[in-house]
Amino acid sequence: MEKLCYATLEKQGYDGYLLKDAPERVLQFGEGNFLRAFVDYFIDLLNEKTGFNSKVVLCQPIAPGLADMINEQEGLYTLFLRGFENGKKVNDKRVISCVSRCLNPYKEYEEVLACAENPELRYIACNTTEAGIAYDPSCQFTDVPAESYPGKLTQFLYKRFEKFGKEAGKGFVILSCELIDNNGKELEKCVLSYAKQWDLGEEFINWIKAENIFCSTLVDRIVTGYPRNEAAAICEELGYQDNLINTGEVFGFWVIEGPEHLKKELPFEKAGLPVVICDDHKPYKQRKVRILNGAHTSFVLGAYLAGQDIVRDCMDDEVICGFMNKTIYDEIIPTLTLPKEELLSFASSVTERFKNPFIDHDLLAISLNSTSKWKARVMPSFKGFVEKSGELPKCITASFAFYIAFYHGMNLTEDGLVSSRPAGNEYTVKDDKSVLQFFYDHRDDDAETLTHSVCSNTDFWDEDLSKIPGFEAAVAGYLKSIEEKGAYEVMRDCL
Known part of the structure; x- marks a missing residue:
């Protein structure tokens, strides 16, 4: 059985929505089941419904990870959302095509940093588990990469600052999805702590505060992940081998705390998606x-x-x-x-x-x-x-x-x-x-x-x-x- 990729879908005459080429406007720290069934799902629908036209480049936050498997399938995977909706049993299938590639920072650190030099990159999404947003003072700026996620993000932001620090509007909208209170604000605190610890300068610290928006978010979807017991039968039915099948419940709801102008930048409402952008997620x-x-x-x-x-x-x-x-x-x-x-x-x-x-x-x-x-x-x-x-x-x-x-x-x-x-x-x-x-x-x-x-x-x-x-x-x-x-x-x- 042929592995899932664009050529395989083309041979099958697949007529669902696909976005093969688009600029990488989103960097995502985390390549696991949850983000691929939640953030990437919503971005895929934004692409289809509003012409958002964005690819997501993934960065696995820890080693080992799924980078090789994701790249072998050209970022494609099949997502099943299953459950009860309006009293009826639902089993929806969608091939997600917004992912361009996945980078392993422990092997491809320079390639990760190179993303910071992409002028079209605008959004950073992350879910590095509740333990991921933590300030570890043992991390050093010269680490390749820093062990903690906030350390990696600080290194990445500094690279962006070096390239575009003199231009307004080149900072990021950072969407933190970790399950802790005020996740975005806590992430910002960690980043600022590293900027000070590593003596990266007041100009950089001011740029972090002025040009970047750290959004606290609430995420809500049960994601059940790879259906190990059903995978062989599902692949047989699909007609291709997909080692990244993902499953979750139909219900999904995302609240993003951020400024009003984000509603135009991220047109979830226009797409009719259950995503709320507001001034208080609490x-x-x-x-x-x-x-x-x-x-x-x-x-x-x-x-x-x-x-x-x-x-x-x-x-x-x-x-x-x-x-x-x-x-x-x-x-x-x-x-x-x-x-x-x-x-x-x-x-x-x-x-x-x-x-x-x-x-x-x-x-x-x-x-x-x-x-x-x-x-x-x-x-x-x-x-x-x-x-x-x-x-x-x-x-x-x-x-x-x-x-x-x-x-x-x-x-x-x-x-x-x-x-x-x-x-x-x-x-x-x-x-x-x-x-x-x-x-x-x-x-x-x-x-x-x-x-x-x-x-x-x-x-x-x-x-x-x-x-x-x-x-x-x-x-x-x-x-x-x-x-x-x-x-x-x-x-x-x-x-």
């Missing part, structure tokens, strides 16, 4: 964390104790799905600030996303580090509800009891805290060692004692939750009910 991030992630954290531990194993099956259970929806619509949405129509629309998409027939989203995988997740994703909604109504949110309070019940293990091992479901099968709770040790130390506590110990643990919550009127007693009551009737009946009672 309300959208709050919406995602509170509704999508908060819903996960609120129901999965109880659902697992009730006998479920994957998210999709939970959506087919009217009690569990009803509990999740009541949490979202009655207890989370009233605490948020975006227009209600936007919140309701996003909430309805969550249920469809959780029903995705192509993703077996394991409840135990979601349960990882639930202590910090409950604090970050659920507690703000809980406190917002109490502040607004003067009452305890029933479902969120019950979710705290599910959390305690799930973490009530009897055997601490190197892998985690071993507990068991009412049906008898064992599972392993995974969290920070200090958290697991705490629950192990309290393994013999009765419901009231355990609830008080968890609520009053300021190391977990940065405050004493037992001081919230009625909360501790309500949680202890739910915990007793879980022990007596089971998590499923407690969810039913909440409805």
